[in-house]
Structure formats: structure tokens, C-alpha cells
Amino acid sequence: MSDTAAMLRLELADKIGSVGWRKALDLVPRERFLGDAVYRPDKTRDDLWTPVRRADTTADEWLALAYTNETWVTQVDGVLAEDATGAVVGSPSSSSTVPRLVIRMLEAAEIDEGDKVLEIGTGTGYSTSLMCQRLGNNAVTSIEYDPMVAARARDAISDAGYAPMLVVGDGLCGYAERAPYDRLIATCSVRTIPRAWPEQVRAGGTITTPMSGWMSEGSFVHLTVAGGGTASGRFLRDSLYFMTARPHLPPPRPPLVRGVGDPRETHVDPSILRGTGLWVAQLAAPDAQISWGENATFLVDASAGSRAEVQSDSAGGWTVRQHGPVRLWDGIEKAIDIWQGAGQPHQSGFGLTVTPERQWVWLGDPDGPSWDLPA
Structure with a gap:
């Protein structure tokens, strides 16, 4: 050498x-x-x-x-x-x-x-x-x-x-x-x-x-x-990126279609879906893929055929349109509310329990709010 x-x-x-x-x-x-x-x-x-x-x-x-x-x-x-x-x-x-x-x-x-x-x-x-x-x-x-x-x-x-x-x-x-x-x-x-x-x-x-x-x-x-x-x-505290194991990669994402679904107001600003906020959203909608367009955030669950589109409105709030059997944004809203109510902790404030029957991520301690990982 x-x-x-x-x-x-x-x-x-x-x-x-x-x-x-x-x-x-x-x-x-x-x-x-x-x-x-x-x-x-x-x-x-x-x-x-x-x-x-x-x-x-x-x-x-x-x-x-x-x-x-x-x-x-x-x-x-x-x-x-x-x-x-x-x-x-x-x-x-x-x-x-x-x-x-x-x-x-x-x-x-x-x-x-x-x-x-x-x-x-x-x-x-x-x-x-x-x-x-x-x-x-x-x-x-x-x-x-x-x-x-x-x-x-x-x-x-x-x-x-x-x-x-x-x-x-x-x-x-x-x-x-x-x-x-x-x-x-x-x-x-x-x-x-x-x-x-x-x-x-x-x-x-x-x-x-x-x-x-x-x-x-x-x-x-x-x-x-x-x-x-x-x-x-x-x-842990570290933020890491490693390539995903190939069997765990997502399926091809279908094309985005705007304006589809039933509209309603939402109190969650989609701009919070960054860093830990996005990770929390991912817990709530684990089968969804996300993308951002001009003035809009899109979620697509290819397996269930569900979609959500969140867009700012003229009054300074946000409107969500949802379509399909899984109301993607409903789950994300609830999870973001829980996370914000806990003070928006980093991922290190969460834990994971694994059993042969199920796996779930919990906030604070094992008896706290939790989200099941996909089977």
C-alpha cells in the first residue's frame, strides 16, 4: 500500500x-x-x-x-x-x-x-x-x-x-x-x-x-x-438516507389528475409535510406516494385507487379534494394534529415495537398514540 x-x-x-x-x-x-x-x-x-x-x-x-x-x-x-x-x-x-x-x-x-x-x-x-x-x-x-x-x-x-x-x-x-x-x-x-x-x-x-x-x-x-x-x-436522532431494499420499493405511480374528488376545507397547511412532518404523514398513509405541483400537494395510493389533492384557496386557507375508499388526508390530518399537540417532536421522540403479528410506531412511549406499519 x-x-x-x-x-x-x-x-x-x-x-x-x-x-x-x-x-x-x-x-x-x-x-x-x-x-x-x-x-x-x-x-x-x-x-x-x-x-x-x-x-x-x-x-x-x-x-x-x-x-x-x-x-x-x-x-x-x-x-x-x-x-x-x-x-x-x-x-x-x-x-x-x-x-x-x-x-x-x-x-x-x-x-x-x-x-x-x-x-x-x-x-x-x-x-x-x-x-x-x-x-x-x-x-x-x-x-x-x-x-x-x-x-x-x-x-x-x-x-x-x-x-x-x-x-x-x-x-x-x-x-x-x-x-x-x-x-x-x-x-x-x-x-x-x-x-x-x-x-x-x-x-x-x-x-x-x-x-x-x-x-x-x-x-x-x-x-x-x-x-x-x-x-x-x-x-435515533440521525437523519440517514440509504437505498431502499428492492422488494420494499413503491409501485409505479399513476398519472396525476387534478380536480378529482369531494372538496372540503382543511386546517392543516400542507407545507408542514417536510422532515418529521412528512414522516408523520407517511405513518398515517403508508401506501400513499406524494408529489408537489404548482400551488398543490398530491397524494396517490395506487393499490387502493385513492387520491387527495390539497390546494390553497383565495381566503388564505386550504381545500382538500379526496377520492377513493381510503380518505388519505383524513388520516394525515389526525396524525399531524397529534404530533403538533405533542410539541412536534423529532423522530427520536417516537419508538417502534415489532411482534410476529404486527408492527407499530408509537409516540412518547409504547402506550402512546400509535400507527401500524403495513403488513
Whole structure:
């Protein structure tokens, strides 16, 4: 390994400032996990990605890119950056997450020496290797859904000198062959906690995962497993974005149609649907997708065929039109009222309980107001 790479790793470790993960950051070479190319986002279009190839940069330029504390996209809609023949239009489907966030995830999961860990989403293999460096190869099992991403990660992990248990498969099913685990950590967002996860973690162990619903508002939860497929815990202060597990992505959104439905006044200003406010709305209407147009907010539940449109009126208030069997805005109004009545707490004021029968998010404490997550 070059002196330049070692120096950049030290600088990155200094910036992140983690005590428990400092040695791993010093020793694991992130540049090996970027492969031969990464995607650079276009400055004018969110869906346009241009490959940056290692062969087209100097060694120092590539190392500087690797040790910049930012996320590098490595796959867009199934096309690896090294396989792209030019700019690609689409959405990221795999990436090397910003190292500071990787370490924050590992710290939040309370991973320590002696723990046996199941990682959901191998990705590039960088976080997998950090855990191998600290815990040892035999303590780490990592599962990746995408065969191309998994093969790329396997090569990089092996090249870096590590040998965890690597599995190609559906991480939502966990990996029962090596259960029980002390810690389960996910590097992809889920809509609900898969039933297999608490079943494969020992009582007293933890599940730490990003969560994201169909309104695309994310959260970060840390659960303690109680046995019998149950777990409970609180949402954390951090705001995280991770790619959603593919089976948990929303269906295609139907076209927007304006002016449909029965009108009535609403006292809820739709501009509050940002940040935690949007997350609360997502709890109340978990099957709905949201979009904004000129002077209007739209909600569509494709499965139920329900719609809502909220628009400001000439008197300075707001009018909602709703159509379909599920009155989307009615539920959102009620949830926003409860949240505002509690002082508009951050997500960390909420918790989640998981049982084999149901999952629900609660406000304040487990006996407080609650919303069921979709089955």
C-alpha cells in the first residue's frame, strides 16, 4: 500500500473521530472497494450519472477521490460504473456510502469485540471489511441481493485480505444457517422490519436499520430483541438516507389528475409535510406516494385507487379534494394534529415495537398514540 494511501486513511480517521473504529479506518483501504470506476452526478440533472474511470485518473487523483468523505455511486439501475459506455440515466442501485455515515451506523449498532454480526447489504464490501478488521472474519456474515454487486464485493474483500461469510440472496430473509446473531445491521432501508430478523437475533441482541416509506422520508431505528420474534426500541436522532431494499420499493405511480374528488376545507397547511412532518404523514398513509405541483400537494395510493389533492384557496386557507375508499388526508390530518399537540417532536421522540403479528410506531412511549406499519 502506498504512503499516500496510508496518509489519507489517517486523515480520514482523524476527521471521523471514532475511538472504537479508528484502527479499522487506518487499515482498511477504501480505494479497493471503488473498483475500476464510480459515477459522478450531473450538476444539472438528478438522474444523469457519468462514469469516472480509474484508468483516466492519476494514482493520486484516484486516492483523493476514494478518501473524500462522500458517497460514490457504483451502480445505476443495475449498470456497474465500470461497464457503462457513457453517461447513464437512472437511479443509484449500489454505492460506497460516505465513511462518516458508515461509522455512525456501526457505532449506533453498538458493535464491539466478541459480537457476531449479520450485515444486510454487502454493497461494495467496505463496511464488511471494517467489521472483519475489528471483529475477525468468522464473526461477520454479509448478504447481498444483487449477484453482480456481490461478485464485485467478494473480489474487493478478498483483495483487501479479509474472508467473512458472504452470501448471495435476499437479505430480508436473513441467514438462518449462522443464527443467532448478537447484532444485525442493515445498509439498505426497509419499509417494515422483516419477520426473519428478530427471529435470528438472540434475546438482548440488537437490530439497527434505516427505514423509509413510500413518501421517501427516512428514519433510523435501533431495536432490542426480546425473543419470540419480538423487538422494541426508539428512532435515533440521525437523519440517514440509504437505498431502499428492492422488494420494499413503491409501485409505479399513476398519472396525476387534478380536480378529482369531494372538496372540503382543511386546517392543516400542507407545507408542514417536510422532515418529521412528512414522516408523520407517511405513518398515517403508508401506501400513499406524494408529489408537489404548482400551488398543490398530491397524494396517490395506487393499490387502493385513492387520491387527495390539497390546494390553497383565495381566503388564505386550504381545500382538500379526496377520492377513493381510503380518505388519505383524513388520516394525515389526525396524525399531524397529534404530533403538533405533542410539541412536534423529532423522530427520536417516537419508538417502534415489532411482534410476529404486527408492527407499530408509537409516540412518547409504547402506550402512546400509535400507527401500524403495513403488513
